[in-house]
Amino acid sequence: MPEEVRFFGRLSLFALAAGLIYWFLSYENAGTVLLLGFGVATGVAFLVLRGGQRRAAPHAAGGASDGDAETDTGPDGPFGDESAPVPTRSAAPLAVGFGLAVVVLAGAFGPWFVIVGAVPLLAGAIDWLRAANRELDQLSAATHRDTTDRSPGA
Amino acid sequence: MRRHAIGGGWHPRRLIALGLGMLVVVSVAGCMPAPATTQAQDISNLYLVFLGGGVIVAAIVWGLVTWSIIRYRRRDDRLPAQTSGSLKIEAIWTLIPLVTVLVLFGLTVRTLEAVDTVNPGGVNLHVTAFRWQWQASYPDSGVTVTGTGGQPPVIVLPVDTPIHVTLESLDVNHAWFVPAFLFKRDAIPGHPSLFDIRITAPGDYPGACAEFCGIGHDQMLFTIRAVDAAQFNTWLADQAASGSAAP
Amino acid sequence: MTAIDAPVTTVAAPRVGLLDWLTTTDHKRIGILYITSAFGFALIGGAIAEIIRLELAQPGQQLVSASTYDQLFTVHGTLMLLFFAGPLAIGFANAITPLQIGAADMAFPRLNALSFWLFLFGGLIVMSGFLTTGGAAAAGWTGYAPLSGPTYSPNVGMDLWIAGVALVGVSGILGALNFLVTIYTRRAPGMRMFRMPMFTWTILVTAVLILFAFPSVTADLAMLFIDRHFGGGFFDPSQGGDPVLWQHLFWFFGHPEVYILILPYFGIVSEVIPVFSSKPLFGYRALVFATIAIAGLSMGVWAHHMFTTGEVDLPFFSIMSLLIAVPTGIKIFNWTATMWRGSLRFTVPMLWCLGLLYVFTTGGITGVMLASPPIDFQAQDTYFVVAHLHNVLIGGTMFAGFAGVYFWFPKMTGRTLDERLGRIHVAAWVIGFALTFIPQYILGAEGMPRRIADYPASTGWEALNMVSTVGALVLAAGMLPFLLAVYRALRRPADAPSDPWGGNSLEWATTSPPPHHNFDRLPPIRSLRPVFDARIAAEAERREAERHEAGGS
Numbered sequence: 001m002p003e004e005v006r007f008f009g010r011l012s013l014f015a016l017a018a019g020l021i022y023w024f025l026s027y028e029n030a031g032t033v034l035l036l037g038f039g040v041a042t043g044v045a046f047l048v049l050r051g052g053q054r055r056a057a058p059h060a061a062g063g064a065s066d067g068d069a070e071t072d073t074g075p076d077g078p079f080g081d082e083s084a085p086v087p088t089r090s091a092a093p094l095a096v097g098f099g100l101a102v103v104v105l106a107g108a109f110g111p112w113f114v115i116v117g118a119v120p121l122l123a124g125a126i127d128w129l130r131a132a133n134r135e136l137d138q139l140s141a142a143t144h145r146d147t148t149d150r151s152p153g154a
Numbered sequence: 155m156r157r158h159a160i161g162g163g164w165h166p167r168r169l170i171a172l173g174l175g176m177l178v179v180v181s182v183a184g185c186m187p188a189p190a191t192t193q194a195q196d197i198s199n200l201y202l203v204f205l206g207g208g209v210i211v212a213a214i215v216w217g218l219v220t221w222s223i224i225r226y227r228r229r230d231d232r233l234p235a236q237t238s239g240s241l242k243i244e245a246i247w248t249l250i251p252l253v254t255v256l257v258l259f260g261l262t263v264r265t266l267e268a269v270d271t272v273n274p275g276g277v278n279l280h281v282t283a284f285r286w287q288w289q290a291s292y293p294d295s296g297v298t299v300t301g302t303g304g305q306p307p308v309i310v311l312p313v314d315t316p317i318h319v320t321l322e323s324l325d326v327n328h329a330w331f332v333p334a335f336l337f338k339r340d341a342i343p344g345h346p347s348l349f350d351i352r353i354t355a356p357g358d359y360p361g362a363c364a365e366f367c368g369i370g371h372d373q374m375l376f377t378i379r380a381v382d383a384a385q386f387n388t389w390l391a392d393q394a395a396s397g398s399a400a401p
Numbered sequence: 402m403t404a405i406d407a408p409v410t411t412v413a414a415p416r417v418g419l420l421d422w423l424t425t426t427d428h429k430r431i432g433i434l435y436i437t438s439a440f441g442f443a444l445i446g447g448a449i450a451e452i453i454r455l456e457l458a459q460p461g462q463q464l465v466s467a468s469t470y471d472q473l474f475t476v477h478g479t480l481m482l483l484f485f486a487g488p489l490a491i492g493f494a495n496a497i498t499p500l501q502i503g504a505a506d507m508a509f510p511r512l513n514a515l516s517f518w519l520f521l522f523g524g525l526i527v528m529s530g531f532l533t534t535g536g537a538a539a540a541g542w543t544g545y546a547p548l549s550g551p552t553y554s555p556n557v558g559m560d561l562w563i564a565g566v567a568l569v570g571v572s573g574i575l576g577a578l579n580f581l582v583t584i585y586t587r588r589a590p591g592m593r594m595f596r597m598p599m600f601t602w603t604i605l606v607t608a609v610l611i612l613f614a615f616p617s618v619t620a621d622l623a624m625l626f627i628d629r630h631f632g633g634g635f636f637d638p639s640q641g642g643d644p645v646l647w648q649h650l651f652w653f654f655g656h657p658e659v660y661i662l663i664l665p666y667f668g669i670v671s672e673v674i675p676v677f678s679s680k681p682l683f684g685y686r687a688l689v690f691a692t693i694a695i696a697g698l699s700m701g702v703w704a705h706h707m708f709t710t711g712e713v714d715l716p717f718f719s720i721m722s723l724l725i726a727v728p729t730g731i732k733i734f735n736w737t738a739t740m741w742r743g744s745l746r747f748t749v750p751m752l753w754c755l756g757l758l759y760v761f762t763t764g765g766i767t768g769v770m771l772a773s774p775p776i777d778f779q780a781q782d783t784y785f786v787v788a789h790l791h792n793v794l795i796g797g798t799m800f801a802g803f804a805g806v807y808f809w810f811p812k813m814t815g816r817t818l819d820e821r822l823g824r825i826h827v828a829a830w831v832i833g834f835a836l837t838f839i840p841q842y843i844l845g846a847e848g849m850p851r852r853i854a855d856y857p858a859s860t861g862w863e864a865l866n867m868v869s870t871v872g873a874l875v876l877a878a879g880m881l882p883f884l885l886a887v888y889r890a891l892r893r894p895a896d897a898p899s900d901p902w903g904g905n906s907l908e909w910a911t912t913s914p915p916p917h918h919n920f921d922r923l924p925p926i927r928s929l930r931p932v933f934d935a936r937i938a939a940e941a942e943r944r945e946a947e948r949h950e951a952g953g954s
Contacts, residue, residue, distance in 0.1 A: 003594035004585055007693070011609065014697045018721075022701070026714035030649040031704065038613050038700055088917075089424040093511050097518025101526065104568055107626060108560035128511060185846040186779065197775040204776060208766035215733060215762045219755065222740040227747075228679070234744050239684040247734045248687075248727060255723040255769070262719055262773040269775055326548040327644060329709060329782060333848025336779040340710045342645060343547065344638025347711040360860075364709075364782040364850045366541050367548060369467040372853035 005053055008046040015039030090131065095124025187334045190359055190380070192352045194336040196268040200261055201336075207254065269337075272350045276316030277386075279309070283321070283328035283341040283363065286370025297393040306375040309361075312386035313353050321347040331364035332378055338364050353380045426510035427917060431517050432496025433813060436806070438517075439489040442524050444880075446480035449473050451877055454837075458870035460858040470854035471539035472558070476528065478542030479562065482662065483569050484524040486798050490665035491516070491576050493805050494604040496813050498580065500908035501598045503589025503926065505918050508582040516576040523568030530558030538562030541852060543655065544625070546636030546647040551629045560629065563622050570615045570622075577611035580604050589907075591926030595689070598906040598929070599682060602689050603668030606696045610657045610664070613700065618654035621647060645712050652703035660699040663793065664692060666801035667732055670754050673804050674736050676902050677751040678743030684735040685929060691728035691735075698725045708777045715774045722772035729765055733758065748902070749823030753804035756831050760796030764789060767842065782852075785845025788838045795834050803830075803883070808902070810887075815895025815913045822886040829879025836872025840865035905930035 001009075019035030022028070099121025106113035189195040226234075282289040287301040290309040301307035311317055321330050323341035331338035334357075339347050363374035381389070417430075425431060453473055456464045465473065499507055507513045530537030535556025540549040544562070547553060584605045588597070597605075625647070627633035634640025636647045675682045682688065702722045704713040736758065745751070767789040770776050780786060803826070811817045844865050849856065856862050900909040909932045911920050924935040 007594075007605075007609075010693065011697055015700060018701045022714070022717060025717050028649075028714065030646055031653070034617060034649070034653045035701065041613065042609075088426065089421070090426055090511050090514070091424045093426070093514035094423055094518055097515050097522060100519065100571075101522035101568060104564040105526065105561075107564050107630075108557050131511075185843045187848060197779060200773065201770070201776050201779075204770045204773060208763075208770065211730075211766055212762055215737070216759055218737045219740070219758045222737065222743075223745065223747075223755065226678075226740060226743050226745050228744040230744075232744070234678075234680055234742055236681055237683065237742070238681040239687065243738065244684050244687045244731070244735075248731060251727045251730045252724075255726055258769070258773065259716075259720050259723050262723075262775065263716055265773075265775045266715060269778070326553055327545055331782070331848070331850065333779070336775075338709050338778055338781060342710060342712070344643060345645065345710070345712060349711070360848075362848075362850050362853075366471075366545075366782075366852040368553060369471060369539075369854075371471075372467065372850075372855050375857075 001050070002053060005046060005049045008042045008049060012039050012043035012046050015042060090128070092124040092128035092131070095120040096128065097124075099124060186336060189336055190332075190334040190353055190355055190357065191337070192354060193269045193350075194334065195354070196265050197336040200265045203261060204258065207258070270349075272318065272348075273316040273352070276318060276352075277312060279311065279317055279319045281309075281319060281321050281330055281341070282324060283330065283367075283374075284324040285326065285368055286363070286374040288330075288363075288374065288376045290376075292390060295390050295394045297390055299393075301376060306377065308358075308377045308379050310379045310381060310386060310389050311353060312383040313356050313380050315352065315383055315386075317351050317353070319349050319351065321349070326367045327365045328363045328367050328374070329365035330361065332359050332361040334359040335378075340365055353378075356380045356382060426506075426514050428495045428499050428507045428510065428513060429813065429915065429919075431513050432492045432494075434517050435488050435492030435495055435520070438521050438524070439485045439492055442480045442484040442488075445528070446477050446485060447877065447880070449477040449480075451873055453477065454870040454873035456854065457856075458867050459863055460856055460860075462855050465854075467854040468536065468539065471852075472531065472537040474852060475538050475541050475562075476531070479527055479538075479566070480524065481794070482542060482658070483566060484520065484527070486662045486794065486802075487569075487573065487658075488520050489802050490604075490607065490662070491520075491573075493600075493669065493802075493809065494576075494580060494607075494665060497809060497908055498601050498604050499583065499587070500812075500911065500915060500919055501601045501906050502584060502587060502592050503907050503920065503923050504583060504587035505920070507579050508587055509579045512575055513579055516572045516579065519568045519572035519575070523565040523572065525565075526561050526568065527565030530556075530561040533558050533561070543651060544647075545651075546625060546628070546644050549625060549647075550636060560626070563626055563629075567619060567622050570619045573611045574615050577608035577615075580608040581612070584608075589923055589926060592907075595686065596926060596929050598668075599671035599685065599688055600665070600668035600906075603664045603671075603692055606692050607661050607664045610661050610696050610699065614654045614657035614661065617650050618658075621650035621654070624650075645707070645710060648707050648710065649703070652706045653700075655706065656703040657696075657699045659790075659793075660695060663797050664695065666798045666805070667692070669801045669805040669808070670736060670757060671732075672906065673750045673754050673808050674739050676808075676904050677746045677748055677754075678740045679746075679903075680739055680743040681905075681930060682735070683738035683741075684731075687731055688735055691731045694728040695725060698728070705772055705777070708774045709781045719772055719774055723769060726765065726769050726772075733762060733765070748807075749818070749820055749827060750804040750808035750902075752824065752827045753800045753807065756827060757796060757800040757804075760800065760831065760834060761793060764792030764796050767792060779848075780845060782850055783845035784841040784849045784851055787851050788841035788845055791838050791841075792834075795830075795838070800830070803827075809908075810890065811897035811901045812908055812913050812915075814891065815897045816890040816893050817897050817901060818886045818890050822882040822889075825882040826879055826886070829875055829882070833872050833875035833879055836875055837869050838872070840869040840872075844869075900932065900936075903936070905933045907931055910935070 015035055016039035019032055019039055022035055023032040026032075099117045099119065102117030103114050103121060105117070186198060186201060189198045278293050280291045280293050282291070288307050288309075289298060289300040290307060291298040299307045299309060319330075319339075321339055321341045323343045325343060327343070328341040329338050330341060335351060335353075337349075337351070339349055341347065357380055359378040359380065361376045361378055363371055367374065422430065422434065425434075452464060453470070456462070456470060495507070495513065499505070528537070533556065535558055537558040538544070538549070538554065538556075538561070540554055540559065549559060584597070584601060624633065624635040628635050628637060628642075634642040636642045636644050638644070671682055671688060698721055702718055702725065704718045705722045707713045708715060708718070736754070747755075767785070771780055771786065771789060807818050807823055844862055845851075847862070849860070849862050856866075895914070897913040899912050901913070902909070907920075907923065907926070908915075910924050924931045928934055
């Protein structure tokens with residue numbers, strides 16, 4: 001099993017064990033929920049990654065423990081992801097960031113900040129999504145590979 | 155690749171800093187206040203063990219690093235042996251620290267039990283913290299001492315007697331801290347807190363709030379005045395009779 | 402320097418304008434934005450520290466009122482921890498990690514830029530509290546309820562603090578996701594997990610810590626906000642709430658947070674020491690597992706910040722906290738072993754790492770002391786803790802952070818920082834650290850509480866406070882050679898070679914600074930040190946060629 005997967009498995013086992021021990025030592029609710037939550041979340045990550053790895057490379061399931069094969073990394077490996085075109089410039093992150101900052105100021109100064117902040121936030125988000133979709137289309141057109149759980153260079 | 159013959163200019167400076175550092179670290183030992191309760195004595199003993207262990211660890215690490223700096227300075231272009239690890243050495247410097255911390259944990263648990271022990275009898279003290287003063291009351295006799303404006307309260311207590319303290323807060327988190335007792339406990343609203351102390355020597359012991367509680371935090375002081383049991387009883391009787399809150 | 406050193410092009414880089422910086426999605430530029438902004442916040446946080454130290458030098462309230470003082474230490478802690486130390490690490494991670502794994506950029510370049518802007522705006526929002534009539538937040542960087550609640554901190558500055566911290570939390574979470582996905586999916590062929598440079602490993606582990614720690618404080622902040630504005634009673638005993646709950650959720654974040662603030666910097670040390678020892682990192686696998694162990698354990702120690710509440714299971718948190726000393730010690734021993742029988746070059750980055758080995762060790766030792774509840778009963782909430790936290794954050798985080806700056810400055814800008822100014826910087830900070838914080842250990846052991854604007858003259862604490870203040874001024878002065886070195890360097894032409902130090906990892910396999918797409922070609926990745934391997938191979942080739950020539954003539 002590749003290290004990428006094991007990594008989460010280890011954390012999950014540790015956190016679940018610690019959470020259980022902590023509960024029986026202290027009967028304290030908040031800490032137990034947090035520890036067990038951490039354990040469950042990393043456990044889910046472990047299972048998802050293991051499932052994804054097996055789907056991508058079923059014949060390598062019994063293979064090397066930490067990715068000994070040279071092809072286990074990079075675009076051909078179980079977690080590989082062929083490079084999307086690298087986006088060069090975009091004002092969307094600044095717009096979304098600024099908009100979100102103004103929206104959050106509503107907490108201090110009142111709800112109408114949400115309206116002010118929503119303008120750059122939504123404008124940026126729409127621009128971002130459009131660009132991402134464009135890139136995804138370009139990528140699908142350029143390669144005929146099956147893009148399972150690809151993320152379109154968000 | 156640039157060659158840097160740092161040489162002599164650096165070693166003396168580093169070694170001096172090193173020496174000073176060690177001196178100071180050791181002098182920290184003398185800087186906890188002299189323990190004034192039985193619990194404080196236990197804590198002080200534990201602290202000395204940790205401090206001793208710390209000095210040894212620091213000496214080992216600093217010694218090894220200093221030796222490396224002096225002995226393994228680059229002298230020529232030859233590539234040294236490219237040793238990349240040793241399972242045996244890793245095991246050694248994993249196991250020895252592991253055993254060390256387990257021993258420290260054992261000593262910690264023993265000291266905790268000593269500090270947590272509640273002895274029967276003795277005096278009850280009820281301390282209430284509020285922004286930004288202290289109120290101490292003696293439930294058994296109805297006496298109350300409250301600090302005012304510029305006058306922090308003096309809390310009179312008997313020596314060589316178990317004192318059962320109940321600590322409460324009326325507003326935000328505070329903490330009751332007496333450095334000479336090597337002890338503090340948080341006063342958290344909604345969570346009355348109980349602990350025991352046993353003062354070993356008479357004297358005046360300054361105390362302070364040790365949980366930030368607002369702009370008056372640094373003014374929230376008090377004094378523990380420890381007197382022998384007879385004097386304490388006299389004082390308490392006087393207070394009850396006169397009904398006054400002055401120490 | 403190496404076979405890869407032959408520059409592909411020598412076209413002068415086009416001048417980069419403001420618009421380029423505002424719209425960049427290039428991880429290298431975003432890294433520079435993070436690092437520069439982080440140092441900006443550090444300078445402000447440091448100026449605040451100077452005011453604090455000047456106020457405390459003598460008994461009596463001389464410079465600022467207690468109310469201002471309380472705002473100052475709150476913003477100092479918040480800026481330094483959340484807007485300097487963390488973002489500086491993210492900045493290095495941005496600038497260097499994609500290079501180290503042979504990638505062209507991060508997996509999500511625009512999300513990367515968003516993370517930066519959220520961090521920047523968050524910090525500005527926190528500071529904007531000073532401009533409001535009620536002043537900035539004044540409940541400490543830990544924001545304990547009920548003090549931070551509606552009754553005792555009604556000022557809007559407290560809400561601004563909540564907003565700013567929430568923003569940087571979101572920034573961190575998005576960045577962590579980005580690093581996790583990038584490291585998992587964008588490694589070059591041959592770059593297996595156990596061939597990744599140690600710095601990249603620490604970024605991976607730190608990303609996981611961020612993902613699991615920040616939601617806890619974000620929830621805490623949301624609950625506090627509800628208490629403050631919607632009549633909630635999460636932390637109000639009169640409504641059935643519990644102030645201790647704030648502490649549990651805060652420290653479940655707060656403790657992993659301090660490991661978030663040290664692990665990437667340990668990673669930097671693991672990069673620098675092998676290069677300037679001409680030896681591989683000793684015990685690479687052990688260091689990887691030690692890093693994972695530290696991260697795992699760090700999720701289970703949070704209540705050692707709550708030992709004095711009387712509300713937590715002391716032995717559980719004590720043993721977990723003591724155990725963390727073991728993998729941390731492994732790191733220190735492995736670094737020392739890397740230097741052992743090496744060939745040491747005392748460049749400025751290496752001097753910073755040596756400084757860390759001396760100074761951080763004492764911080765680790767006092768950390769072990771604090772892990773013992775009886776000792777903590779004395780030391781908690783005193784200057785002993787203040788000294789400990791600065792010991793590890795300055796002697797660990799900042800020393801390694803400066804090492805990273807001097808080490809990677811040539812790669813990121815194409816210019817090298819002046820060694821002599823750098824040496825003055827190191828010396829000033831080692832001496833300044835000792836002068837500032839060793840007295841604070843003593844003051845704390847003697848019983849000086851923290852977060853106090855003033856202390857009575859009768860305590861006798863003035864002398865040590867004065868020494869500490871002098872030390873703080875030395876630290877401030879020590880920043881001048883650094884700033885001068887940066888200023889001077891940036892005015893020189895960008896002519897640094899690809900590999901000025903004789904490096905090991907892939908960032909040294911491309912030009913300084915790298916082209917937009919990072920690499921024109923990669924050396925073969927067959928070990929932990931691909932650039933070292935290529936250099937050795939090129940050496941061997943050259944000697945072989947010379948031998949042939951000599952034989953032929």
